Amino acid sequence: MTPVYSNIMVMGAGGMGALFGMILDEGGMNVTLVDSDTAHVAAIQKDGLKVSGLGGERSRIMDAVTSPDDITDIDIVLVQCKGTATRAAAESMKHLAKQNAIFISFQNGLGNEDILAEVLGPENVLGGLTSMAGAKLGLGHIQDFDRVPTYIGEMEGGISARVEAIAKALSAAGLETKPSADITADIWKKLIGNLSMSAVSGITNLTSTEILSVESLKNLCYRALDEAISIAKSQNVNLDKDEVIAGLQIMTQPGGTGDNKSSLCLDILAQRQSEIEFIYGRPLALAKQANLNVPTLQTLYGLVKGIETHYVKG
Numbered sequence: 001m002t003p004v005y006s007n008i009m010v011m012g013a014g015g016m017g018a019l020f021g022m023i024l025d026e027g028g029m030n031v032t033l034v035d036s037d038t039a040h041v042a043a044i045q046k047d048g049l050k051v052s053g054l055g056g057e058r059s060r061i062m063d064a065v066t067s068p069d070d071i072t073d074i075d076i077v078l079v080q081c082k083g084t085a086t087r088a089a090a091e092s093m094k095h096l097a098k099q100n101a102i103f104i105s106f107q108n109g110l111g112n113e114d115i116l117a118e119v120l121g122p123e124n125v126l127g128g129l130t131s132m133a134g135a136k137l138g139l140g141h142i143q144d145f146d147r148v149p150t151y152i153g154e155m156e157g158g159i160s161a162r163v164e165a166i167a168k169a170l171s172a173a174g175l176e177t178k179p180s181a182d183i184t185a186d187i188w189k190k191l192i193g194n195l196s197m198s199a200v201s202g203i204t205n206l207t208s209t210e211i212l213s214v215e216s217l218k219n220l221c222y223r224a225l226d227e228a229i230s231i232a233k234s235q236n237v238n239l240d241k242d243e244v245i246a247g248l249q250i251m252t253q254p255g256g257t258g259d260n261k262s263s264l265c266l267d268i269l270a271q272r273q274s275e276i277e278f279i280y281g282r283p284l285a286l287a288k289q290a291n292l293n294v295p296t297l298q299t300l301y302g303l304v305k306g307i308e309t310h311y312v313k314g
């Protein structure tokens, strides 16, 4: 019998996680938001999740808690904390893996699926990527930017029955999700978009649309994009540049996802440790192993690390 995928837990209910959770809850799934930010969770428990942006101002009463400890019977966990918190989050969800929950990461960067597989078992982990955009505006309050398709797939490739069934269930609940036969290549396509835009957004405090309207910054992003494609190639991920640029255009739509400052930029503004190591550090280590010359990406990495010395200790 095909399992019914209807009990969803969102681990990390910030800008993206709460947005996914809200869409699926509205679509009839049983959604529980889990977030370690106690004030954020208290605000959702008191007044519901407030949403601004696409669809207008609204709020939705949703289940929200600060820890997964007492949660059972979950079919799917959407992992949406920052990469810097993935290991701690995974350690706190081991009981759900024992009950055969499936964990899907829609986080940016490289390495999150590896951490989840190490702690929770590779058979329980699917890869994912989204070009949707959300932002935590305040306690219990998020911004909804747009609707664009999201992808999931088996980490070893191919399309399995469970991936098809989960994609169908999520899509039926309003989160358009497509099965990917090569999620690793798709994750790289999104990563190349982040390598091109995220640090530039963080350093300049500009949205994607604003960045691409400044010729010199646009040229900088495209140099980063070329270098990022060369790193993917060194990992046997051969991507067509036109396809990568088409993906970038989806991530940078004016009036939609393009009106978002990158998640890395929001971390810099909040003086929080960013995902610089997941989005830039890990690909740069691969470039080094492959003896590639990637000066633009090294410079962007160095500039963000420099900014972080003002508030990240150690």
Ligand SMILES: NC(=O)C1=CN([C@@H]2O[C@H](COP(=O)(O)OP(=O)(O)OC[C@H]3O[C@@H](n4cnc5c(N)ncnc54)[C@H](OP(=O)(O)O)[C@@H]3O)[C@@H](O)[C@H]2O)C=CC1
Pocket (backbone or CB within 6 Å): 011, 012, 013, 014, 015, 016, 017, 034, 035, 036, 037, 040, 080, 081, 082, 083, 085, 088, 089, 106, 107, 108, 109, 130, 131, 132, 133, 134, 135, 136, 260, 263, 275
């Ligand atoms: N925002 C976007 O548009 C997009 C983001 N992404 C990716 O999605 C992921 C989430 O990004 P985003 O939503 O912007 O991030 P946010 O910072 O808005 O949300 C993450 C939430 O997770 C909470 N958290 C931290 N540690 C834990 C933990 N151990 N258990 C449960 N919750 C935890 C954080 O609390 P606290 O603040 O207290 O740390 C925060 O509320 C990132 O990997 C990002 O790169 C992908 C596509 C688009």
Ligand SMILES: CC(C)(CO)C(=O)C(=O)O
Pocket (backbone or CB within 6 Å): 108, 130, 131, 132, 133, 134, 193, 194, 198, 251, 257, 260, 261, 262, 263, 264
């Ligand atoms: C591309 C973007 C800005 C939104 O999809 C993103 O992935 C991020 O905020 O990190």
